[in-house]
Amino acid sequence: MKVLVVGKGGREHALCWRLSQSPSVRGLFCTAGNPGIAQLAKPVPIAPSDVAGVADFAAANRIDLTVVGPEEPLSAGIVDEFEKRGLRIFGPSRAAAQLESSKTFAKHVMRRAGVPNAEFESFTDIAAARRYVEAQRGPMVVKADGLALGKGVTVCRDRETALAAVGEAMESERFGAAGRRIVIEEFLTGEEVSFFALCDGERAAPLGLVQDHKTIFDDDRGPNTGGMGAYSPLPHYDAAFEKRVMREVVEPTIATMRAMEVPYRGVLYAGLMVSGDRINVLEFNVRFGDPECQALMMRYSGDLAEALLAAAEGRIQDAVVQLAPRSAVAVVLASGGYPNDYRKGLPISGLEKIEGKEPSPLKVRWALERIRIKVFQAGTALRDGHIITDGGRVMAVTAMADDLTTAVAGAYEAADLIEFEGKYLRRDIARRGLVALDAEQR
Numbered sequence: 001m002k003v004l005v006v007g008k009g010g011r012e013h014a015l016c017w018r019l020s021q022s023p024s025v026r027g028l029f030c031t032a033g034n035p036g037i038a039q040l041a042k043p044v045p046i047a048p049s050d051v052a053g054v055a056d057f058a059a060a061n062r063i064d065l066t067v068v069g070p071e072e073p074l075s076a077g078i079v080d081e082f083e084k085r086g087l088r089i090f091g092p093s094r095a096a097a098q099l100e101s102s103k104t105f106a107k108h109v110m111r112r113a114g115v116p117n118a119e120f121e122s123f124t125d126i127a128a129a130r131r132y133v134e135a136q137r138g139p140m141v142v143k144a145d146g147l148a149l150g151k152g153v154t155v156c157r158d159r160e161t162a163l164a165a166v167g168e169a170m171e172s173e174r175f176g177a178a179g180r181r182i183v184i185e186e187f188l189t190g191e192e193v194s195f196f197a198l199c200d201g202e203r204a205a206p207l208g209l210v211q212d213h214k215t216i217f218d219d220d221r222g223p224n225t226g227g228m229g230a231y232s233p234l235p236h237y238d239a240a241f242e243k244r245v246m247r248e249v250v251e252p253t254i255a256t257m258r259a260m261e262v263p264y265r266g267v268l269y270a271g272l273m274v275s276g277d278r279i280n281v282l283e284f285n286v287r288f289g290d291p292e293c294q295a296l297m298m299r300y301s302g303d304l305a306e307a308l309l310a311a312a313e314g315r316i317q318d319a320v321v322q323l324a325p326r327s328a329v330a331v332v333l334a335s336g337g338y339p340n341d342y343r344k345g346l347p348i349s350g351l352e353k354i355e356g357k358e359p360s361p362l363k364v365r366w367a368l369e370r371i372r373i374k375v376f377q378a379g380t381a382l383r384d385g386h387i388i389t390d391g392g393r394v395m396a397v398t399a400m401a402d403d404l405t406t407a408v409a410g411a412y413e414a415a416d417l418i419e420f421e422g423k424y425l426r427r428d429i430a431r432r433g434l435v436a437l438d439a440e441q442r
């Protein structure tokens, strides 16, 4: 089949890479894209947000399946547009994508489905929001209802900070229209993990748990980013836990959305807070995470295109959704200054040491240790034939090995071969998993 990937970052590079290895794929296209994607897919010069333009391209080029990476085109109704024209697409409709684009909608689905989540109230009236804050004790979380580029959530340690956050969202309109409605919820503690499943409207096939690392600095300090690294699976959670997430979170959500006549098709990404026996959903996203997708695609071992087509056609049971029983780790290389101001256009070197054909002692050792390395590019571009930085998160160096310890060592060994001015990375990706393994061995 001919497949079109919508998006242009690291997540889409990973999707293109895995799709390019699907036996059923004979043509691969991607909207715009970085030089890494361009090696795998024919570039289509249409912006991912240009819903009608993407649909025109898919129709004119007889694309059999379109796969959407980012949330914006989904919230803008790209799936509705494709379905109206009888074109196959993997992702949720605009109404179902509200699971991510409206926190109030997500909360109502969770309430109706009996999915555990933080106590909350939703407000469009600032006076009512203030009265609610005044009546609370202890920390709380103020969230802009709509899409705010990951910046709409403020964890508030007391009433004063919460009142300030309410004012910023509803009065100063810091998040624009996205903050006119807000959700105020109970502050939860525990360990954050992400769960992914492929859904076909009625059923779901698990892809399992991944842990992201959201802050810029080690030990979860500093401002939030899009994600600085991820690993999968998590050695400190067992198969029984994943079954529980399917039973208590994914299946009731799918059943409820079906009953609400907004069936959910696409990737369901549940951000969870786990504390002892308690699992709470912090948020839903309607797409793969970035860089979680890079770790998952490294392990994905079936025909991805067939699986996504089956999900889009409401017959996920026909697909083999399987991940290799190995560990994958993605370490993000960022440009100095990210997530604030950073420079672009800095030359990148060292990629050929990983991806070049020449043999080297390091590559031989990786092969002997069964370490597989893949660099997924995100904010990169070409200038006069040389690769340069073109974004805050530049690439995700991803390694897979039989165990987590070996995969982490491989990922950092490879990450250290790549150089550009101001290169920054976290040094503690997967540490929670490594600490858990260490404790187990003692």
Ligand code: AMP
Residues within 6 Å of the ligand: 118, 141, 143, 150, 153, 155, 185, 186, 187, 188, 189, 192, 214, 271, 282, 283
């Ligand atoms: P969200 O976009 O809703 O996932 O929120 C972004 C981040 O804010 C999450 O990854 C958590 O670290 C934090 N957060 C969100 N909701 C809560 C909550 N109820 N309690 C504690 N932390 C939260």
Ligand code: GLY
Residues within 6 Å of the ligand: 212, 226, 227, 285, 288, 289, 290, 291, 292
């Ligand atoms: N890595 C977090 C996200 O994609 O939302």
